[in-house]
Amino acid sequence: xxxxxxxxxxxxxxxxxxxxxxxxxxxxxxxxxxxxxxxxxxxxxxxxxxxxxxxxxxxxxxxxxxxxxxxxxxxxxxxxxxxxxxxxxxxxxxxxxxxxxxxxxxxxxxxxxxxxxxxxxxxxxxxxxxxxxxxxxxxxxxxxxxxxxxxxxxxxxxxxxxxxxxxxxxxxxxxxxxxxxxxxxxxxxxxxxxxxxxxxxxxxxxxxxxxxxxxxxxxxxxxxxxxxxxxxxxxxxxxxxxxxxxxxxxxxxxxxxxxxxxxxxxxxxxxxxxxxxxxxxxxxxxxxxxxxxxxxxxxxxxxxxxxxxxxxxxxxxxxxxxxxxxxxxxxxxxxxxxxxxxxxxxxxxxxxxxxxxx
Amino acid sequence: xxxxxxxxxxxxxxxxxxxxxxxxxxxxxxxxxxxxxxxxxxxxxxxxxxxxxxxxxxxxxxxxxxxxxxxxxxxxxxxxxxxxxxxxxxxxxxxxxxxxxxxxxxxxxxxxxxxxxxxxxxxxxxxxxxxxxxxxxxxxxxxxxxxxxxxxxxxxxxxxxxxxxxxxxxxxxxxxxxxxxxxxxxxxxxxxxxxxxxxxxxxxxxxxxxxxxxxxxxxxxxxxxxxxxxxxxxxxxxxxxxxxxxxxxxxxxxxxxxxxxxxxxxxxxxxxxxxxxxxxxxxxxxxxxxxxxxxxxxxxxxxxxxxxxxxxxxxxxxxxxxxxxxxxxxxxxxxxxxxxxxxxxxxxxxxxxxxxxxxxxxxxxxxxxxxxxxxxxxxxxxxxxxxxxxxxxxxxxxxxxxxxxxxxxxxxxxxxxxxxxxxxxxxxxxxxxxxxxxxxxxxxxxxxxxxxxxxxxxxxxxxxxxxxxxxxxxxxxxxxxxxxxxxxxxxxxxxxxxxxxxxxxxxxxxxxxxxxxxxxxxxxxxxxxxxxxxxxxxxxxxxxxxxxxxxxxxxxxxxxxxxxxxxxxxxxxxxxxxxxxxxxxxxxxxxx
Numbered sequence: 001x002x003x004x005x006x007x008x009x010x011x012x013x014x015x016x017x018x019x020x021x022x023x024x025x026x027x028x029x030x031x032x033x034x035x036x037x038x039x040x041x042x043x044x045x046x047x048x049x050x051x052x053x054x055x056x057x058x059x060x061x062x063x064x065x066x067x068x069x070x071x072x073x074x075x076x077x078x079x080x081x082x083x084x085x086x087x088x089x090x091x092x093x094x095x096x097x098x099x100x101x102x103x104x105x106x107x108x109x110x111x112x113x114x115x116x117x118x119x120x121x122x123x124x125x126x127x128x129x130x131x132x133x134x135x136x137x138x139x140x141x142x143x144x145x146x147x148x149x150x151x152x153x154x155x156x157x158x159x160x161x162x163x164x165x166x167x168x169x170x171x172x173x174x175x176x177x178x179x180x181x182x183x184x185x186x187x188x189x190x191x192x193x194x195x196x197x198x199x200x201x202x203x204x205x206x207x208x209x210x211x212x213x214x215x216x217x218x219x220x221x222x223x224x225x226x227x228x229x230x231x232x233x234x235x236x237x238x239x240x241x242x243x244x245x246x247x248x249x250x251x252x253x254x255x256x257x258x259x260x261x262x263x264x265x266x267x268x269x270x271x272x273x274x275x276x277x278x279x280x281x282x283x284x285x286x287x288x289x290x291x292x293x294x295x296x297x298x299x300x301x302x303x304x305x306x307x308x309x310x311x312x313x314x315x316x317x318x319x320x321x322x323x324x325x326x327x328x329x330x331x332x333x334x335x336x337x338x339x340x341x342x343x344x345x346x347x348x349x350x351x352x353x354x355x356x357x358x
Numbered sequence: 359x360x361x362x363x364x365x366x367x368x369x370x371x372x373x374x375x376x377x378x379x380x381x382x383x384x385x386x387x388x389x390x391x392x393x394x395x396x397x398x399x400x401x402x403x404x405x406x407x408x409x410x411x412x413x414x415x416x417x418x419x420x421x422x423x424x425x426x427x428x429x430x431x432x433x434x435x436x437x438x439x440x441x442x443x444x445x446x447x448x449x450x451x452x453x454x455x456x457x458x459x460x461x462x463x464x465x466x467x468x469x470x471x472x473x474x475x476x477x478x479x480x481x482x483x484x485x486x487x488x489x490x491x492x493x494x495x496x497x498x499x500x501x502x503x504x505x506x507x508x509x510x511x512x513x514x515x516x517x518x519x520x521x522x523x524x525x526x527x528x529x530x531x532x533x534x535x536x537x538x539x540x541x542x543x544x545x546x547x548x549x550x551x552x553x554x555x556x557x558x559x560x561x562x563x564x565x566x567x568x569x570x571x572x573x574x575x576x577x578x579x580x581x582x583x584x585x586x587x588x589x590x591x592x593x594x595x596x597x598x599x600x601x602x603x604x605x606x607x608x609x610x611x612x613x614x615x616x617x618x619x620x621x622x623x624x625x626x627x628x629x630x631x632x633x634x635x636x637x638x639x640x641x642x643x644x645x646x647x648x649x650x651x652x653x654x655x656x657x658x659x660x661x662x663x664x665x666x667x668x669x670x671x672x673x674x675x676x677x678x679x680x681x682x683x684x685x686x687x688x689x690x691x692x693x694x695x696x697x698x699x700x701x702x703x704x705x706x707x708x709x710x711x712x713x714x715x716x717x718x719x720x721x722x723x724x725x726x727x728x729x730x731x732x733x734x735x736x737x738x739x740x741x742x743x744x745x746x747x748x749x750x751x752x753x754x755x756x757x758x759x760x761x762x763x764x765x766x767x768x769x770x771x772x773x774x775x776x777x778x779x780x781x782x783x784x785x786x787x788x789x790x791x792x793x794x795x796x797x798x799x800x801x802x803x804x805x806x807x808x809x810x811x812x813x814x815x816x817x818x819x820x821x822x823x824x825x826x827x828x829x830x831x832x833x834x835x836x837x838x839x840x841x842x843x844x845x846x847x848x849x850x851x852x853x854x855x856x857x858x859x860x861x862x863x864x865x866x867x868x869x870x871x872x873x874x875x876x877x878x879x880x881x882x883x884x885x886x887x888x889x890x891x892x893x894x895x896x897x898x899x900x901x902x903x904x905x906x907x908x909x910x911x912x913x914x915x916x917x918x919x920x921x922x923x924x925x926x927x928x929x930x931x932x933x934x935x936x937x938x939x940x941x942x943x944x945x946x947x948x949x950x
């Protein structure tokens with residue numbers, strides 16, 4: 001009940017705002033806007049949420065760990081960052097919305113869209129045809145663009161940057177789609193195949209964008225660029241020259257080692273980090289150095305006991321029986337170094353000497 | 359009170375901030391509503407509805423499966439194509455294997471994949487792949503066994519019935535009651551170890567001949583049981599032993615072919631070099647060339663196509679047949695040329711006796727070459743025609759060749775054992791007589807001078823080669839005696855006892871004896887190549903290649919020929935025998 005009232009409330013606010021600010025046609029908006037908005041809003045929200053969660057996963061072992069408070073705080077305090085991390089966040093959110101809309105379309109959640117069967121029946125390659133239910137990524141792209149890009153109404157460089165990065169996120173979804181096939185033939189032979197395009201796991205989209213994050217392009221614009229017509233032209237020209245597959249940012253990132261309440265940054269003190277263990281990637285193995293060592297902190301080792309399933313065996317027929325094993329797990333955390341104690345001692349000595357002299 | 363404050367806050371913000379704030383509020387709103395949970399991709403268990411896969415031991419599966427089937431209706435359409443194969447019971451594991459691939463097991467408390475073990479796949483493939491091949495289908499590539507985990511792998515669990523037996527001493531639940539025919543068959547298989555049926559009847563793996571229209575009806579019996587045939591493969595030998603047999607025969611037959619081919623080729627490019635009494639070695643090698651070819655044909659065509667008849671459960675070894683061309687071809691190559699090689703060995707020992715014992719010259723021996731060829735080729739021809747006329751050709755369940763005497767003791771004794779014994783005995787007599795004479799003639803040769811050493815070496819080499827032949831021949835005869843003596847009891851045990859009892863009492867043929875027999879059948883062909891291992895062979899080939907260069911054609915032949923002729927003349931002259939008046943240098947070339 002409350003949820004629906006809130007939805008209608010914000011819809012009303014949006015409508016009023018559109019009328020007063022941008023001079024949109026009220027009739028045009030009423031014909032399409034509210035209905036489409038209400039139909040797709042749940043998918044848009046779920047998609048954005050999946051983007052946030054993927055962002056947290058991708059940056060779990062980075063100094064910046066995709067905190068939600070930073071985004072909210074920057075919104076409320078009027079301070080908007082335009083750094084590399086902001087670029088990634090916009091891309092992954094846009095990708096999440098598009099991904100969820102496309103998948104829900106294939107699942108039949110919407111009446112006005114279905115599988116992308118434009119290529120069905122055509123010959124795709126050696127011994128296989130297009131068929132089945134290809135994910136309608138075009139539909140997801142259009143709706144996602146309407147919702148996400150509509151939030152950027154400014155004409156400044158920040159707005160251009162966000163629009164560009166939103167597009168990068170959508171292209172990441174399209175670029176990671178994969179072809180899946182099904183065999184047809186007598187007795188399981190693959191005489192012919194039917195293939196369709198399928199969304200990958202969203203993790204693949206996140207991995208793809210993380211790579212782009214590491215190679216993001218910094219755009220240098222003249223200081224003091226305002227909302228004049230000449231500035232807008234320069235901004236448009238600059239962003240059009242950058243590939244739609246590369247993330248862009250305007251500012252350098254702050255020092256995420258330190259706590260910064262103004263920016264909503266918690267710093268790396270108290271963070272858990274990874275040091276040893278099989279199945280760890282290079283990036284993960286260097287977590288302690290990256291979060292603690294390079295930030296001037298020490299690494300503290302703490303032990304904990306966990307209970308987990310082990311020695312699973314299959315019993316005919318059919319059950320899997322596992323044992324419950326206790327295991328001591330070692331975890332590592334960033335803590336302040338003991339040098340400060342020495343510094344405090346030195347400080348005390350100095351004051352004592354001053355007393356003597358006096 | 360909240361609303362006015364929010365409204366006031368929004369009116370003061372810029373347009374962008376307003377929208378972003380709205381966006382985040384929407385996110386928070388829907389996050390609280392719990393809509394995020396709908397994004398999970400958990401596996402959903404559903405009851406198995408494919409009729410073929412009901413009752414295989416588990417009841418729930420999930421879709422899509424690894425073949426990208428969206429629902430069980432789609433699965434049923436494809437998996438049902440295997441139903442004829444399941445019905446024929448080519449393997450008791452086939453149904454479970456197919457269903458565990460097409461309708462994978464779904465467990466609520468274990469989310470990792472749980473495929474069938476590689477052993478299940480290999481058992482099903484071993485039983486059913488030969489049958490599929492007969493109908494023109496290969497084992498599907500996407501069901502290859504290599505991609506499945508091994509039983510006992512702790513990282514990747516898999517399903518096999520043996521897993522329960524190895525991990526738990528007592529099963530936690532009673533064995534499932536047999537619901538389908540395949541399970542009933544599996545249960546029936548486990549019954550024999552408990553109670554041993556000692557009644558004599560045509561039981562597996564023997565092949566009962568039930569139809570009166572069958573060509574073998576009332577014509578075959580095994581272990582005194584009428585209308586009971588032996589299976590395609592020797593039932594006493596395991597699959598590993600059968601595979602090794604193929605490898606063993608292939609190894610020696612290829613070596614024999616290479617060795618004898620080299621010998622024959624060397625002879626053809628320099629026929630003057632090999633005179634009597636050593637010339638029969640070349641013909642003996644030629645015979646072994648064709649014998650090895652017979653084995654190679656079997657390797658290329660396969661055990662079943664050469665030595666067996668029928669399909670599926672009714673496949674049996676060939677009995678008393680002259681029909682199949684492949685069988686007849688293999689029989690003729692191995693039997694005809696095998697017997698011819700034995701006769702050539704007798705000829706070799708005889709000519710050696712003439713030369714070493716009776717002091718004949720090579721020209722005198724060569725004068726009778728047409729009689730040697732007549733005996734060596736005519737006698738095996740008569741015997742081969744007799745075997746074919748009597749329809750005594752049959753399949754060998756061990757080697758997969760066609761021969762005579764595999765299913766008939768009379769054929770084995772009359773056409774194989776008796777001739778070999780006669781040849782071995784005759785040749786040995788000649789050898790013995792020759793050696794006795796050689797000791798007496800040795801003193802005379804030594805008085806002659808230095809040039810007699812070469813001739814003496816030649817005599818000793820031929821004698822040594824001839825003696826070396828007797829060892830394999832004797833072993834083959836011994837193996838055949840062993841086989842013909844015990845075969846009736848082996849066949850009777852198949853019909854009148856159960857596998858566990860046969861294994862416990864040690865009934866059945868000795869595998870090593872058969873391997874030894876096949877090796878000895880071919881080893882002479884391999885060792886005959888030693889005869890040409892000398893500098894002369896290199897010289898012969900060099901001369902053969904140099905024939906295209908005119909300036910080299912004359913010197914070596916003249917010197918070699920004159921040297922050998924001179925030695926021969928010296929031997930005959932100093933031996934004290936009267937020189938033959940008909941001697942001419944051009945005479946040897948006319949004796950082919």
